[in-house]
Amino acid sequence: MASQEPSFEEQLAQLQQIVNHLEQGNVPLEEALTQFQEGIKLSKELQAKLTSAEKTLGHLIDDNGDEQVYEKQSDDPSNNGGGNRGFGSEED
Template sequence: MATKEPSFEEQLAQLQQIVNQLEQGNTPLEEALEQFQTGIKLAKSLQNKLTSAEKTLGHLIDDAGNERVYENNTDDPSNNGGGNRGFGSGDSVKG
């Protein structure tokens, strides 16, 4: 029987535990390196899950069953996929 992949929350808790242990600074070097590598793998897995969830939430299904894009998607992580909102959106302030 195949093993079930840990949930997002379980992986996040494991990553936090690793970070806490490494921050204490009393872990032997070899073990710290193993934990660091495990932490990197967990962080990549968590990022992939977040990216997938973001893509899913960026689409809506209308009453006719057609998929609609909810927000303008962008590869710019600084605006969280929100398109041109806020400062620098091209709106000028007149005083």
């Protein structure tokens, strides 16, 4: 029987545990490298799950019951995730 893949939250908690352990600074070099590599692997897996969730949520229903396509406006870091994200935008 195949083991079940850990949830996003479980993987995130594991990554946080690795980061906390490494931040203590008293980890032998070999162990630190191994944990760092595991952290990178977890980070990539978490990013893939977030990307998948973003694609799933790419189509949302507005207040009128109409489907709206998610359009990422820009990678402008000054936006800080706020403002109009393209939902229900009348501009094409």
